[in-house]
Amino acid sequence: VSKAVLKSVLLAVGLVAVALPQGNSLRIKPSARSIQPGELVMLTITGPDRIDALRARAFDEDLIPQRVDDRTWQVIVGIDLDVAPGRHGVALRWTQAGHTSTQTATHTLDVTPKAFRTRTLTVPETFVNPPESAQAQIAADAKLIAQAWNSSTDERYWKTPFIAPVPHEANSAFGSRSVYNGQARSPHGGADFASPTGTPIKAPNTGRVVIARDMYYTGGTVAIDHGLGLVSLVAHLSKIDVKEGQMVQVGEIVGEVGATGRVTGPHLHWAVKARNARVDPLSLLAVLGAAGLQTGR
Ligand SMILES: [Zn+2]
Numbered sequence: 162v163s164k165a166v167l168k169s170v171l172l173a174v175g176l177v178a179v180a181l182p183q184g185n186s187l188r189i190k191p192s193a194r195s196i197q198p199g200e201l202v203m204l205t206i207t208g209p210d211r212i213d214a215l216r217a218r219a220f221d222e223d224l225i226p227q228r229v230d231d232r233t234w235q236v237i238v239g240i241d242l243d244v245a246p247g248r249h250g251v252a253l254r255w256t257q258a259g260h261t262s263t264q265t266a267t268h269t270l271d272v273t274p275k276a277f278r279t280r281t282l283t284v285p286e287t288f289v290n291p292p293e294s295a296q297a298q299i300a301a302d303a304k305l306i307a308q309a310w311n312s313s314t315d316e317r318y319w320k321t322p323f324i325a326p327v328p329h330e331a332n333s334a335f336g337s338r339s340v341y342n343g344q345a346r347s348p349h350g351g352a353d354f355a356s357p358t359g360t361p362i363k364a365p366n367t368g369r370v371v372i373a374r375d376m377y378y379t380g381g382t383v384a385i386d387h388g389l390g391l392v393s394l395v396a397h398l399s400k401i402d403v404k405e406g407q408m409v410q411v412g413e414i415v416g417e418v419g420a421t422g423r424v425t426g427p428h429l430h431w432a433v434k435a436r437n438a439r440v441d442p443l444s445l446l447a448v449l450g451a452a453g454l455q456t457g458r
Pocket of ligand 1: 349351352
């Protein structure tokens with residue numbers, strides 16, 4: 162897919178921001194479902210004149226701004242699940258055509274509180290208090306998953322809207338406080354899709370496979386670096402059809418739904434990080450999926 166197509170896709174999101182900025186200031190328009198913990202936000206930034214360079218930083222992470230056209234840039238910001246409600250700044254440093262000095266601006270994200278449910282689950286005891294013999298694998302898995310989340314390059318692998326990996330309904334369990342067999346564990350960092358075992362799983366978008374193997378808690382696991390700071394992970398697969406290091410195209414089958422790892426039954430778990438922030442995959446689809454791009458929200 163050509164650069165021009167991506168440009169039109171990205172521009173569609175920013176269409177509401179047609180009014181021209183006055184003077185030397187930037188016009189910044191957020192696209193998001195809401196400004197809350199666990200939400201993905203895309204900022205469309207329009208300059209008074211050509212913007213030659215733009216840097217963005219939020220939540221102690223350098224973000225990856227992309228040029229859309231001479232005056233317009235976009236940057237994806239993830240608001241992590243555990244971000245405290247309140248005002249958080251996205252710091253922008255930009256260089257305008259004909260100016261030698263760098264200018265700065267701050268876009269404020271007014272993060273409103275979100276109440277996450279608590280869910281109680283019953284799973285085999287080995288997934289709540291794993292045996293000593295499993296500790297080495299659990300540690301190795303954690304290291305690989307951390308590397309995968311950090312793998313995202315400035316490379317822009319995806320050129321078209323994100324898609325849901327399976328056609329089944331997703332529950333809104335993202336962010337739920339999880340209690341397994343009566344013991345609290347980390348909050349649920351993904352969306353679960355009620356898909357039967359054997360359902361083919363599509364790559365949510367183009368990218369490089371950074372994990373394709375069996376793991377203790379997540380069972381059959383595939384992680385894809387989409388670039389621009391976005392990484393997807395699908396878990397509990399019964400079958401894996403890709404290899405680590407290979408490229409996959411949007412919609413390409415990466416494996417099949419299963420019930421491997423710490424589960425109560427067959428389903429697809431899809432988790433997304435945006436520059437290390439845990440975001441609801443459904444918020445990614447709302448902003449960077451076809452529907453979100455059409456409505457420009
Ligand atoms: Zn899940």
